[in-house]
Amino acid sequence: MTQKTLCGGLLAVALALICVAGHAQNAAKPQPLKSGLEFTGPEVRDLQRDDFANPGMLWVTRGEKLWQESAGAAGKSCAACHGDAKTSMRGVTARYPQFDAARAGLINIEGRIQQCRERRQQAEPFKYESAELLGLTAYVGQQSRGMPASVTIDAQMRGRLEAGRDLYYRRMGQMNLSCAQCHQDNWGKKLGPETISQGHSVAYPIYRLEWQTMGSLHRRFRSCQSGVRAELSPQGAPEFLDLELYLAWREGGLPIETPGVRR
């Protein structure tokens, strides 16, 4: 082998390594990003797009009423501080989860509503999966509809993002599967009769036809944990918030769809 071909060979190897490294970075996000809506049938798509037929709108209506209702010892409503949600809550869900100094950790929309309830309204917090909390979360989420998911990762959140990514790629349960094995490596393929989605969180809370009701993102996480026969984490658990942050980063740019409808 001459020196020239050796150099050429080394160059090729180096280029290949750069390509692999570049690919690994891109691989963290599915290309192209596709909403879960694209993996459902036309009936589900029509149901979500019709603002009256969409059953999730019942929860939004509930949330809209709760927004105006005074609650707790402080006798304040959400509107008393935040005014019209259509302007004050516009884009909020698209920026969550965030870092909360008070709890020195991540907080999602549900957590922020609960925090407001306890601190500002001095009322009992809602149960995590209650119709009230789902309603307010959906109502707040709807105000960001159409806006791109755009979570900001600051220095304090970097560690949480890493933890979320680790969880996303960690095998779990009797099935020994990670989130990534379905939603990163095999989206678009079939799992039984279902087409595997990319697993984005932009439509949550969603009305899931299988549940016959509205459900939170953490309920969906628990369904997946149950599906791979892993131990279930409770709704609102720190590891779920890490995962929620990782998903928010991963789906960056996709428009918010709340309230979504899924099978």
Next chain:
Amino acid sequence: MTARIQVPASARRGEVIEIRIAIQHPMETGFRLDDSGRAAPKNVVNALVCRYNGVEVFRAEMGSGVAANPFLSFFTVAEASGELVFDWVDDQGQTGSERAALTVKG
């Protein structure tokens, strides 16, 4: 019980209009077991009536075959401006009521 009603913003006299209603209700069939294995008692919205300016224009009887959060739609003739009042009741005796105003021109 939360409900949503959709009527046209306005209608011409004699026009056939679509009225839609969605009610938030679990529509428990009576065939399911709860988390501890006990049968969940049947609880569905079994009767719904719509009155248009006091006159009954639509009535529905529902059973365990209707999905949760029932969504009904029907047609009626716009005759005069006024109010559509919906009343319904479920197996546990819980009642719900919701109304919508209709403007008829001409």
